[in-house]
Amino acid sequence: MLVIYNIGISFYYLLVQFVSIFDAKAKAILIGQKQTLQKLKNEQHQDVIWFHCASVGEFEQGYPLLNKLRVQYPFHKYLITFYSPSGYQFVRAKYPAEWILYLPKDTQKNMRYFIEKVNPSLVFVVKYEFWFHLLNELKKKGIPTFLISGIFRENQLFFKPFFGAFFSSILKKFTHLFLQDLNSFELLNTIKIDSKSVSGDTRFDRVLENKKASFTDEKIEKFIQQNKVFIAGSCWNEDIEIIHSIIENLPADWKIILAPHEMNSFKTNWIKSSFQFYTDSSFPAESNILILDTMGLLSKLYRFSNLTYIGGGFGKGIHNILEPAVFEHPILIGPNYQKFNEAKRLIDLGCVFSILSKNQVPDLMTKIVLSPHYINEIKHKMASYIQENTNVSDRILVFLKEEGYLK
Numbered sequence: 331m332l333v334i335y336n337i338g339i340s341f342y343y344l345l346v347q348f349v350s351i352f353d354a355k356a357k358a359i360l361i362g363q364k365q366t367l368q369k370l371k372n373e374q375h376q377d378v379i380w381f382h383c384a385s386v387g388e389f390e391q392g393y394p395l396l397n398k399l400r401v402q403y404p405f406h407k408y409l410i411t412f413y414s415p416s417g418y419q420f421v422r423a424k425y426p427a428e429w430i431l432y433l434p435k436d437t438q439k440n441m442r443y444f445i446e447k448v449n450p451s452l453v454f455v456v457k458y459e460f461w462f463h464l465l466n467e468l469k470k471k472g473i474p475t476f477l478i479s480g481i482f483r484e485n486q487l488f489f490k491p492f493f494g495a496f497f498s499s500i501l502k503k504f505t506h507l508f509l510q511d512l513n514s515f516e517l518l519n520t521i522k523i524d525s526k527s528v529s530g531d532t533r534f535d536r537v538l539e540n541k542k543a544s545f546t547d548e549k550i551e552k553f554i555q556q557n558k559v560f561i562a563g564s565c566w567n568e569d570i571e572i573i574h575s576i577i578e579n580l581p582a583d584w585k586i587i588l589a590p591h592e593m594n595s596f597k598t599n600w601i602k603s604s605f606q607f608y609t610d611s612s613f614p615a616e617s618n619i620l621i622l623d624t625m626g627l628l629s630k631l632y633r634f635s636n637l638t639y640i641g642g643g644f645g646k647g648i649h650n651i652l653e654p655a656v657f658e659h660p661i662l663i664g665p666n667y668q669k670f671n672e673a674k675r676l677i678d679l680g681c682v683f684s685i686l687s688k689n690q691v692p693d694l695m696t697k698i699v700l701s702p703h704y705i706n707e708i709k710h711k712m713a714s715y716i717q718e719n720t721n722v723s724d725r726i727l728v729f730l731k732e733e734g735y736l737k
Contacts, residue, residue, distance in 0.1 A: 346360060359432070378450045380409040382411045390536050391533045394535035402727070409448060410428055442467050451474075452475075453476070456479060457481065465503040476505055477506075478508045480507050483669065498523065534719040540656065549608065557585045561634075565641035566645055579692050598621070603617070629653040635654060638662070639662045648673060655716065658708065
């Protein structure tokens with residue numbers, strides 16, 4: 331099976347090379363991986379704690395634990411690696427002091443070289459990214475390696491009859507798996523993964539940090555003034571029909587912020603009134619629609635929202651609903667949310683509402699937007715839910731100290 335895996339990796343990178351001819355992200359991956367190996371050529375490090383993240387979302391998920399480690403162990407060096415160019419570019423722009431690299435192509439030679447040069451004392455993989463040679467080389471060198479905020483589903487390869495044995499062997503190379511929920515724990519029991527515990531999801535810690543952090547933005551505050559606000563976050567073209575219907579059913583004095591997931595491909599020809607972009611130098615007074623055409627602001631802007639729609643639910647799956655949920659207001663989503671425990675729980679609590687078609691919007695808007703009593707109920711339920719699920723990073727640190735991985 332390892333032979334098949336290696337062939338698959340080679341074929342995958344041939345495909346990436348081909349796609350890189352006309353795709354900027356694929357090209358960035360190849361250039362970044364090559365530069366990583368070159369950067370490490372004349373380096374040798376000590377006392378490194380290494381976090382690997384697939385992209386931006388996983389970085390945000392792992393950041394609370396990284397911050398706590400940095401405070402308690404300030405003399406260590408901290409490395410953050412990414413597979414995705416979007417994650418790498420986001421952190422490089424927002425946190426220029428961080429040591430960040432691309433993760434090399436997953437071959438035995440690359441990973442052995444990379445690990446020898448970085449020389450980590452602890453490694454944390456956030457949520458997923460189960461590269462065989464990465465984890466195998468860490469295991470062979472006896473480097474403690476942990477999965478944090480792991481979540482598993484029955485339809486994954488680990489639990490399949492034919493491929494399952496190989497992929498479950500990859501999971502066994504972790505020193506310990508910190509899981510989000512009991513369902514993941516029980517699934518891992520079926521493939522005899524023993525070193526695991528349910529600690530929760532570190533995203534709760536991250537969104538609470540975001541809520542507590544002070545934030546001001548003159549452009550946004552000038553745009554909003556004293557009006558109520560509707561935000562459509564991480565939205566795709568597939569979400570437009572629902573967003574359009576929501577806007578049509580809002581009171582006339584509401585302000586609207588649209589945050590496309592992919593700005594370059596997001597359509598705007600459906601917008602009937604005047605609109606403006608965040609990066610515009612001037613703000614027309616008559617405009618009530620703002621398009622957020624910059625990265626890094628959206629999670630902070632949810633504090634201004636009275637109603638939020640989170641995109642992705644008419645595609646592969648919804649984006650992060652905890653970022654707006656921490657600010658305790660109603661959230662609307664599309665139908666594809668089943669992979670997300672927080673969405674299912676908040677729907678059960680009556681705080682998040684899944685929309686199948688635009689025909690549902692008018693009644694739902696009347697129930698939510700025009701009902702102060704209902705809004706207050708949502709506020710209290712969301713506050714309790716967030717509070718019950720925080721301090722995950724602290725629980726992980728306690729385990730690491732008690733087991734002797736941190737002194």
